[in-house]
Amino acid sequence: MTNAIKLPDYALFGERAIFPDVLHVEAIVDRAAQHGWRIASHRHPGLLQVLYVQQGEATLHLAHGSETLTPPVVIVLPPNAVHGFTFAAGTVGVVVSIPTTLLDDSALQVDRVQQRAATARITGLIAILQDRHADADGPRDPSLRALAAALIWECAEATPAAGNTADLFTRFEVALRNHATQGWSVGDYARSLGASASSLNRVVRARAQMSVMGAVMAYRLELACKRLAYTRQPITVIAYDLGFSDPTHFARAFRKGIGCTPRAYRKRFEG
Structure with a gap:
């Protein structure tokens, strides 16, 4: 097992929090x-x-x-x-x-x-x-x-459409956008991309420093942050829309990933 240097992942350089603005x-x-x-x-x-x-x-x-x-x-x-x-x-x-x-x-x-x-x-x-x-x-x-x-x-230069020769991680990002809230497993993503679960996990870990399911959760929490900041949707509705089994599961996952409750996060943006 190699001792790879772990590079920091940032939302913006020096900031680990997801920023909720459009860009x-x-x-x-x-x-x-x-x-x-x-x-x-x-x-x-x-x-x-x-x-x-x-x-x-x-x-x-x-x-x-x-x-x-x-x-x-x-x-x-x-x-x-x-x-x-x-x-x-x-x-x-x-x-x-x-x-x-x-x-x-x-x-x-x-x-x-x-x-x-x-x-x-x-x-x-x-x-x-x-x-x-x-x-x-x-x-x-x-x-x-x-x-x-x-x-x-x-x-950007023109690049070929996604297909069998396209970069696996790039195609995974597309699949993630389309299916992150649908409860797909690692196997579901792997089958849709024509890869094995182990090879997909290996590629995602190398490129994103997290597992396939870790990337799925990170994406869902990013969507949750944007909804909490920019909409008045009830937290319960957001939880179910983003594929969580119940609001308690959502609150637990949000606290673990973001560091506070969904309600506390929303209050940051209330005028």
Whole structure:
């Protein structure tokens, strides 16, 4: 048995809590400056990120090595990609973090780090996203969803549709989105993907640092957090909608995964 180094998993770098917003937009300086302009290697199990370096100096650190970036440049980081950055002080740019729950099945096929030219269309979309994210008025949520979809497809290379040759973990993420609330077992997911339960568990552990069922529970709790924050649905209804056998089971799982009761979590967002 090898002694693998466990990399930290973050919702956003330095934050382990699930953020309930539609997506997140921030300037590079907002977080990098707090950490001495160095973001240590980590991964985001539930986020796709688009990082735009407008000016300054930056080095991208990946699992297989490091690469100096030449601004203006855009980096697309798929969920679970191991990455880190070293920035020169004062580097200017923007980071857009998009939850996988916002992505359609084809967008989830963005399964490798990509470096793109910072075209006028891409930088324009990022600027509009940044402005819309900061503005609470009007139809903010649907606007952010539409802009995020446009940004992903403008940045990402075309990739083949999911099939027998597609990455197993990527296809598992699609299945997870479709069946997480239906009580599927490891065997159900494995059969739907044409893999054995052991091989699927091995791939998910390697990519997400958790078991298949751990990933299913994490996804269900992410959905629960969003509903608790953004809807007035009764907690009982949320529990049953997300596939829990009863509200007590839901409350126990939520406390274990999030660290508080569903009711206490909702109170954080009550004005």
